[in-house]
């Protein structure tokens with residue numbers, strides 16, 4: 001039997017590509033896109049779209065009943081840099097949208113949830129290299145605190161009420177279809193746009209800030225793979241570490257310069273540097289590899305060539 005899917009926050013950086021990919025796979029009418037705002041025309045025109053505030057439980061419940069939804073992908077959130085400016089709004093959105101979806105599953109109104117966590121669950125006291133699944137987690141940002149709490153609640157709802165919730169700690173995501181929405185790794189998208197349009201880029205992180213990153217195609221594939229896995233394979237019900245590559249602004253600039261030799265980068269670290277400094281440099285994702293067969297495909301070289309090729313078209 002065909003299962004109907006709801007994507008909440010479908011107009012964002014990840015939601016847009018996830019909506020297109022799920023529609024390609026399952027059919028356009030099976031995948032309902034929703035967001036608090038209307039996103040790009042291609043997305044809104046590619047299948048059913050509804051305006052929805054993820055913090056409004058009654059509206060969500062009504063939408064789920066109307067479309068007979070089985071699976072929810074909750075992509076609405078306030079990201080790291082913006083959340084530092086609006087702590088209470090971030091907490092309200094990030095936590096209450098999650099509770100709404102978890103409670104729908106607890107009430108057996110939906111059967112499966114995807115909710116993304118982040119490398120922001122780690123903090124300044126976490127070992128930085130090859131950060132393992134279970135290590136010191138003392139996040140120092142509003143966003144990180146909300147993601148860590150979210151992970152605890154996901155595991156609790158799974159253990160206590162049998163809710164089938166699955167989650168990944170995404171690293172910084174690099175994509176060309178949609179601009180990022182206010183995170184600390186946004187520089188790694190902006191840099192490609194500026195390299196092509198202006199040939200210069202001023203980076204808001206320092207040259208040597210090494211962070212875990214992933215190309216969007218890998219992130220979407222990971223999301224689909226964890227959701228399609230048999231339930232008994234998903235042993236971790238908080239969120240899985242996930243990795244592909246790590247690089248610094250200096251390294252991504254050098255990789256762009258192999259194709260655009262005149263490209264110049266300068267550095268003016270701002271408040272986002274403090275957030276970046278609190279996060280790991282590289283991630284050990286062996287649990288995801290072991291439990292549900294995760295394997296990344298995009299390294300920096302392949303990412304740069306995809307980004308420059310698609311953005312110049």
Ligand SMILES: NC(=O)c1ccc[n+]([C@@H]2O[C@H](COP(=O)([O-])OP(=O)(O)OC[C@H]3O[C@@H](n4cnc5c(N)ncnc54)[C@H](O)[C@@H]3O)[C@@H](O)[C@H]2O)c1
Nearest residue numbers: 009011012013014036053054076077116118170172173181
């Ligand atoms: N992009 C990354 O690098 C990254 C890394 C780690 C984790 N994540 C997580 O992945 C998820 C999606 O991230 P993204 O980068 O696509 O974010 P984004 O900011 O690009 O998109 C979020 C979307 O949610 C929508 N939204 C905001 N408030 C809403 C509300 N009340 N109701 C409904 N929709 C609302 C926004 O309009 C936006 O379209 C988030 O949970 C984020 O924390 C992202």
